[in-house]
Amino acid sequence: MQRRLVALLASGHLWIDFCQGSIPALLPFFVSDLHISYAAAGGLIFAANISSSVLQPAFGHLADRRSAPWLMPFGLLLAGVCVAGSGFLTHYSPLFLALVLAGIGSAAFHPEAARLTSFAAGDRRNAAMSLFTVGGNLGFAIGPLVVTALALAFGLHGSGWLILAPLLGGIALLTGMADFAALAKSHAVRIAAQAATGKDQWPPFLRLTGAVMVRSVIFFGLSTFLPLYWIRALGATKAAGGLALSLFMGAGAVGTLAGGWAADIIGHRRLLLWTYGLLGPLLGLLLLAHHTALASLLLFLVGLVLFAPFSVMVVLSHEYLPTRLGTASGVTFGLAITVGGLFAPLLGRLADHYGLPSMFLILAVLPVFAWLLSLSLPEHSHPQEEKLQPAAAATR
Secondary structure (H helix, E strand, O other): OOHHHHHHHHHHHHHHHHHHHHHHHHHHHHHHHHOOOHHHHHHHHHHHHHHHHHHHHHHHHHHHHOOOOOHHHHHHHHHHHHHHHHOOOOOHHHHHHHHHHHHHHHHHHHHHHHHHHHHHOOOOHHHHHHHHHHHHHHHHHHHHHHHHHHHHHHOHHHHHHHHHHHHHHHHHHHOOHHHHHHHHHHHHHHHHHHHHOOOOOHHHHHHHHHHHHHHHHHHHHHHHHHHHHHHHOOOOOHHHHHHHHHHHHHHHHHHHHHHHHHHHHHOHHHHHHHHHHHHHHHHHHHHHOOOHHHHHHHHHHHHHHHHOOHHHHHHHHHHHOOOOHHHHHHHHHHHHHHHHHHHHHHHHHHHHHHOHHHHHHHHHHOHHHHHHHHHOOOOOOOHHHHHHHHHHHHHO
């Protein structure tokens, strides 16, 4: 593994998701200062997410046709400028447009960065992709904390200070441009040879995408309604509900790293089967827990197993589409994740009609579908690739 390059890419991922994670924390200030409705505030989240998710496969396709490492600092700076400047906008339409542009910046960054992470990983793709993914997890975690502190101290204009982090992150990425270009060039011959032999396997990739979508629905269902479940079903305080969400996200960071390590030992497909096999029963036990201490322990385990397979699924998507790594990254990081957000209103409707426990019970059943899709996957896109990896590693 080329550790310096992986570290640069992971740090870039941290700051681009720092920008994305800051947007929800700005909503209460937009509502109070600009006097917009909750529906309009939800439209701002939609603006940022839909442009990011839908365009990621397009940027991935562009990266596959011609490597463009410059997209990473460009995307990071675009997102940073737009999010930092959003606090200075006093009308809804330009604010909506600024967040659309911030989403485009995010879309530009992710496919090329994930593609280069795969190249820089050497024969430790699971570990490298786990580090890259954890960078994004940390960005989503610290973004709301920083922007809330700035907005409380300086008002909406405090968002301007947010530009410092992506600016420094973009400069750091620029220092690695020559290395990133050389890395992409060194892999271009191998990718061209793979394309000539027709190694891309779309059927397993599409089944894997289905499993990613199922996981996304579960993730959005939990992250959206977990605090409410803690308050209304367990009788906890609002502060405890927020802490439960933090516990869930913290367990996810640990699970992401553990998943990459475990996949190197037991294999990709087996890890998916174990995690999705455990996820449903753990969610069922969580519903049976009536004390917050026990529920917190079970929630930590749920976070571990839900996040453990994600970076591994990105690696698998690269194995199934070895000549289209950018496209694979764009779909798994972007388009497939969008599905969970689209199902969140439907899950809310189910909770309104049947109660939060019933909605959580549905989430506990969904891992069965991801398990069946994972069962249909080959362990490797081509068996000979596993034999070639040691020789390739020795060459490096």
